[in-house]
Amino acid sequence: MRLKARTLEGLYAFLLLFPFLFSLGVFFLYAFLRAVFFSFTEYNLFDPPRWVGLANYLRLLQEPLFLTALKHTLAYSLVVTSLQTFFALLLAVALNQPLKGITFFRTVYYLPSVISTAAASLLLLWLFQRTGLVNQGLSLLLSHLGQLGGFAGLFLAAQALQVAWERRKGAAVSFWDPALAALSLLVAFLGAWALGASGLLPPREVRVEIPWLPTQASFLGIPYPLWAIILMNTYTTIPTFMVLFLAGLKGIPKTLYEAAALDGATPWTMFTRITVPLLRPVLFLVITMGLIGTLQLFDQVLFVGGSGGAPLESTITLAYYVYGNVFPSGAAPRVGLASAAALVLAGLTLLIVLLQRRFGVGERGWS
Amino acid sequence: MEAVRRRWARVAWAYGLLLAFGVFFVGPFLMGFLASLKTDPLEWPFTLRFAQVSPKNWAAAWRLGREGSGDPWLGGMRPGRAVSLEVAYFSPEVKEPHLLAQIPRRKPGAGMGAVFETPYAADHVRLEGPTLVERRPAQLGEVRGEVFRYRLRLVYPGEGPFLERVPLDLEAPRGVVLVGATLDPIRFERRGRVASWDNVVPGLAGYLFHNYVRAFRETRSLETGESLFLRWTLNSFFLSFIKVLTTLVFASMAGYALARMRFPGRQALFLFMLFTMMVPGQVTFISNYLVLRDGIFGLSRLFGVDTLLNTYTGLVLSGLVGASAVFIMKQFFESIPREVEEAALIDGATPLQTLFRIVLPMSTPALGALAILTFQGTWNEFFWPFVVLTSPREIYTLPIGLLSFRNAYGQVGDWGLILAGGFFSMIPVLILFAVFQRYFVEGVSVGAVKE
Numbered sequence: 001m002r003l004k005a006r007t008l009e010g011l012y013a014f015l016l017l018f019p020f021l022f023s024l025g026v027f028f029l030y031a032f033l034r035a036v037f038f039s040f041t042e043y044n045l046f047d048p049p050r051w052v053g054l055a056n057y058l059r060l061l062q063e064p065l066f067l068t069a070l071k072h073t074l075a076y077s078l079v080v081t082s083l084q085t086f087f088a089l090l091l092a093v094a095l096n097q098p099l100k101g102i103t104f105f106r107t108v109y110y111l112p113s114v115i116s117t118a119a120a121s122l123l124l125l126w127l128f129q130r131t132g133l134v135n136q137g138l139s140l141l142l143s144h145l146g147q148l149g150g151f152a153g154l155f156l157a158a159q160a161l162q163v164a165w166e167r168r169k170g171a172a173v174s175f176w177d178p179a180l181a182a183l184s185l186l187v188a189f190l191g192a193w194a195l196g197a198s199g200l201l202p203p204r205e206v207r208v209e210i211p212w213l214p215t216q217a218s219f220l221g222i223p224y225p226l227w228a229i230i231l232m233n234t235y236t237t238i239p240t241f242m243v244l245f246l247a248g249l250k251g252i253p254k255t256l257y258e259a260a261a262l263d264g265a266t267p268w269t270m271f272t273r274i275t276v277p278l279l280r281p282v283l284f285l286v287i288t289m290g291l292i293g294t295l296q297l298f299d300q301v302l303f304v305g306g307s308g309g310a311p312l313e314s315t316i317t318l319a320y321y322v323y324g325n326v327f328p329s330g331a332a333p334r335v336g337l338a339s340a341a342a343l344v345l346a347g348l349t350l351l352i353v354l355l356q357r358r359f360g361v362g363e364r365g366w367s
Numbered sequence: 368m369e370a371v372r373r374r375w376a377r378v379a380w381a382y383g384l385l386l387a388f389g390v391f392f393v394g395p396f397l398m399g400f401l402a403s404l405k406t407d408p409l410e411w412p413f414t415l416r417f418a419q420v421s422p423k424n425w426a427a428a429w430r431l432g433r434e435g436s437g438d439p440w441l442g443g444m445r446p447g448r449a450v451s452l453e454v455a456y457f458s459p460e461v462k463e464p465h466l467l468a469q470i471p472r473r474k475p476g477a478g479m480g481a482v483f484e485t486p487y488a489a490d491h492v493r494l495e496g497p498t499l500v501e502r503r504p505a506q507l508g509e510v511r512g513e514v515f516r517y518r519l520r521l522v523y524p525g526e527g528p529f530l531e532r533v534p535l536d537l538e539a540p541r542g543v544v545l546v547g548a549t550l551d552p553i554r555f556e557r558r559g560r561v562a563s564w565d566n567v568v569p570g571l572a573g574y575l576f577h578n579y580v581r582a583f584r585e586t587r588s589l590e591t592g593e594s595l596f597l598r599w600t601l602n603s604f605f606l607s608f609i610k611v612l613t614t615l616v617f618a619s620m621a622g623y624a625l626a627r628m629r630f631p632g633r634q635a636l637f638l639f640m641l642f643t644m645m646v647p648g649q650v651t652f653i654s655n656y657l658v659l660r661d662g663i664f665g666l667s668r669l670f671g672v673d674t675l676l677n678t679y680t681g682l683v684l685s686g687l688v689g690a691s692a693v694f695i696m697k698q699f700f701e702s703i704p705r706e707v708e709e710a711a712l713i714d715g716a717t718p719l720q721t722l723f724r725i726v727l728p729m730s731t732p733a734l735g736a737l738a739i740l741t742f743q744g745t746w747n748e749f750f751w752p753f754v755v756l757t758s759p760r761e762i763y764t765l766p767i768g769l770l771s772f773r774n775a776y777g778q779v780g781d782w783g784l785i786l787a788g789g790f791f792s793m794i795p796v797l798i799l800f801a802v803f804q805r806y807f808v809e810g811v812s813v814g815a816v817k818e
Contacts (some may be wrong), residue, residue: 006629012718013630019613020621023687026658028643031651038653045657074729091388097381105385107804109392114800114807115793116747118766122773122789123399126782131411171369178378239392296647299749303770306779322649323754326656335653342650349645 038339045326045333056340066341068313073345075222075315076230076297077352081290083234084241088286090169091238092245093275106246109239121303124232128212134228138208146201147192155188213310225310229300237293248282249275269299284357291352295345298323318345399737403578403786406553419575427452427550432570436529441580442570444492444530449522450568452549454497456539457505459512466497467538468519473565483587488533495520497537507544521567531565531584547593550574571633578787585784586772588761596788598761599768602679604795606752607745609683614741615734617688622696623722627708640690652754655685659755677762682755692737699733700726736806743796743807764793 014021039056041049060066073078091109095102112120127133162180166173173180195201212228219227252275260270276283298319304310316324318341325338402408404419420423432442434450444450448736458464466774470489497517505514537552538561539545545552545562550569552562566573571578586595624630625637662668663684667675675681699810703726710722727734749766756762772788800807 009628010630010717013624013628016620016624016628016718016722017636019617019687020693021683023617024643024690026663027655027685028646028651029639031654031658032646034654034657035650092652094384095381095388097378099378099381099385102385105389107800108389108805110804111797111800112392112396112603114743114796116766116796118747118749119789119792122769122785123395125773125777126399126402126408126786127395129409129782131409133402133413136411136413177373177376179372182376182379211419235392235395280637292645296649299650300614300765302753303773306770309777319647319649320631321657323652326653327754338651339650342647342653346646346650349647353645 002197035339035342039343040337041336044334045335045336051338052336056336057344059337060340060344063337064255065313065316066321069316069318070344072222072226072316073295073297073318073348075225076148077291079222079230080233080237081287083230084237084290085283085286087234088238088241089245089279089283091242092249093271095242096246096249102328106243110243111239112236113240115236118303120232120236121300124228124300125213125304125309127232128228130209130211132212134212134261135208135210138210139206140239142208143203143206144196145204147196147203149194150195150201151188155184158184158187202310213304214308216311216314218314223310223314225304225314225341229297229304233294233297237290241290244282244286246278248279252278287356291356292349295319295349295352318342318348399786400790403577403783403790405783407576408782408786409780418553419577421551424551424574425571426568428574429571431550431568434566435533436570439568440538440568440572442566442568442573444488444521444523444533444568446491446523446525446527449520451518451520452567453500453516453518454537454545454549454562455514455516455547457512457514457546458543459507460542461513463499463502463515464540464543466517468493468494468497469536470521471534471536473534480635483592484528484564486528488530491523491530492533493524494535495522507546519731525749528566528705533568535567536566537562553577565576567621569593575746576785576787579791581784581789582772586775588759590759591761596768596791598762599765600791602762603746603765603792606679606682607742609679609739610686610745611738613683613687615691616691618696618737619722619727619730619734620685621688621693622698623700623718623726625697626700627691627705628718631729640693643690648750652751655751659685677756677758679762682752685755686751695740696730696733696736699730703729735748735803739799739803741804742799746796 038049040051040053041050042056043049095105155314159175159181162177162184163173163177166177166180196203201231210224214227215224217224222230257270258273260274265273296319297317301315301317301320304315305312320344322338322345325334325341327333378602398413401415401420402413405417406419428442429439431450431452433439435448436443436445456466470492472487472489496519498519499515500518502562503514505512519535521535523530534733537545538557541560544559545555550564550567552564555561556563565577569577583594583596583717587593588595588598625633656676658664659681662672662675667673667680672678672680675684707729708721708725711725712718716724731808745767748764752764753767753770756764756767760768763771770793773785776782776784
């Protein structure tokens with residue numbers, strides 16, 4: 001009787017799971033096994049696959065385009081993941097204060113990450129055109145460099161004066177005292193404006209016209225178009241991860257910080273000794289999600305390339321390499337090679353996640 | 368006292384930072400949106416004061432649209448109607464300048480829009496004028512001279528087709544400067560001597576959202592002539608709704624089984640789901656493409672369908688429910704106390720009845736969150752639909768449509784149209800986000816915390 005109830009439960013479970021199992025079985029398990037099989041064959045989508053053993057994997061190592069794609073993928077993934085994790089954490093710590101209306105700001109920050117990669121890519125293309133907003137912004141910045149320098153100098157001078165004055169009066173103020181800094185900021189702002197208006201520091205004539213996209217030039221070994229994608233993607237993912245960090249920070253008891261402050265801990269010590277260790281689970285999550293997401297870069301490559309865009313050699317990633325070999329324009333599909341490359345990508349993902357989990361910021365802590 | 372001052376200063380800094388970051392994160396989107404209204408979004412220097420944001424032009428566009436066709440929003444011109452507009456020119460000489468006005472025979476745009484023969488306004492609309500209505504002495508900068516004000520009348524007599532747009536070119540002699548117009552021209556050619564209007568009867572929306580209206584009007588199917596952009600939008604809505612439906616039903620079923628039932632291989636299935644989430648789509652898409660091409664092992668032939676490529680059936684069947692959706696539902700079900708269901712089970716209800724009658728009605732928050740996240744995911748999805756839907760262009764979803772948009776107009780540099788397409792595609796998700804932002808923000812953590 002008992003056994004029968006068990007069997008019945010199992011049957012019901014199978015019934016409930018059936019659509020999911022169908023999806024998983026046909027469109028994942030079968031597909032995955034077939035990809036492994038294809039990677040050992042030569043196959044062009046039409047004629048029956050021909051077994052070639054490890055030839056595809058060996059050939060990949062000699063394909064310059066594949067090696068470029070591999071390099072790009074790794075560089076992109078590492079740069080974007082570190083940038084977005086770092087800045088998201090920084091932002092979250094800066095914003096983790098009991099302020100009124102913080103929900104509104106969080107919503108606003110989150111906005112860039114709800115839109116599609118397609119729309120974001122179009123925006124990217126527009127921003128990084130030769131006369132686009134990025135070049136215009138850089139021009140503006142460079143032409144007002146003198147004024148900006150004046151601003152920084154004035155700020156530091158005003159702050160130093162104020163702090164010296166307060167200390168002479170016997171008050172123990174740190175150099176970055178927020179109340180004094182606010183006043184210094186105002187002084188510096190007015191001063192810099194006056195410098196500009198009076199013509200003492202005239203704006204220089206600068207016109208930055210970096211061809212971000214249609215170029216093979218590279219900076220630090222990463223081509224310009226890829227840098228454009230890196231900047232854009234960091235920019236759209238920072239808010240998402242910042243929200244995650246904020247949720248994590250909320251869970252850290254305030255008493256820990258108060259106790260540390262009583263013991264005379266500096267903010268930096270509190271950050272490294274309290275915040276980061278207690279945020280480890282979230283950090284792990286953020287880094288894993290970042291790595292998995294960035295390793296699969298495809299859409300942006302397609303959008304940034306295309307007519308009048310970036311050359312393929314400057315943007316190609318593993319995901320694009322796989323697609324390009326299955327559906328090449330004007331050539332026979334090389335499914336075997338593509339499958340091998342796809343499995344390399346999958347292996348890379350699993351490896352990085354495992355490594356990250358073993359040696360990186362895991363739940364168990366730094367090792 | 369000192370401490371209070373310091374705390375207030377700290378709060379002020381925090382708000383300042385918040386604001387600065389806000390500008391940083393939303394600024395480019397706002398700028399991009401403004402640029403999508405411009406005639407040339409890549410102008411240097413980038414200005415925030417352009418013709419499309421001037422209320423004077425809005426009023427004029429509204430009036431001209433109403434006079435031209437009776438539709439103050441989208442404008443156009445119907446037979447039997449007439450509109451008039453005024454322009455003012457400054458001339459350094461006292462002699463009246465010779466002004467050349469004409470309605471040019473111009474195609475509406477490059478790319479996809481150029482292949483259709485639309486009626487030319489030049490064949491139907493008669494231009495009366497320019498007639499001088501006023502002249503008075505004036506000064507422009509250092510130069511003394513006179514301002515000449517002209518009136519132009521555009522008359523559409525008799526019978527004829529409805530005209531979506533009536534372009535106009537005005538050519539002035541060298542040294543004569545346009546200083547005012549009822550409706551500001553959208554570009555100047557030949558060193559500013561030719562002032563050009565793409566449409567003098569735009570209507571308010573047709574003027575302010577010029578590029579958006581073009582996106583719908585100029586991308587049309589070669590076979591049927593219907594608006595492709597509209598088609599893509601509808602396709603995206605259709606697909607998103609279907610996928611929300613399948614995901615909700617099947618994810619709750621699977622999630623319930625995983626959360627509440629014992630069956631052999633439960634643990635293995637769980638681990639396998641984790642694995643599926645780490646494998647990139649590029650590994651599985653080759654086989655999936657072949658499976659759809661052959662109609663899921665030939666099964667679709669039983670229904671008289673040879674291949675599931677380029678069909679929405681194929682797209683839906685290949686993505687019935689994702690592992691992360693099942694995770695969300697499983698987690699939620701585990702948070703519900705068991706007692707509720709046990710009562711029903713003792714009363715002799717089957718697990719299916721318990722799920723659909725008792726558990727699901729209690730799960731509206733989770734279902735709502737899942738629905739929104741699924742909608743957003745499907746609306747934004749690119750790779751798999753891009754592989755499955757290749758031809759004809761009528762079956763594209765919006766993101767794929769945007770790629771063909773980009774390829775059709777990127778080369779000719781029609782960035783206004785491209786940006787307009789991009790921003791239009793964001794609207795549904797932005798609305799959803801504005802209304803249900805809590806679900807989005809929480810959904811990230813729910814969907815991501817896999818253990």
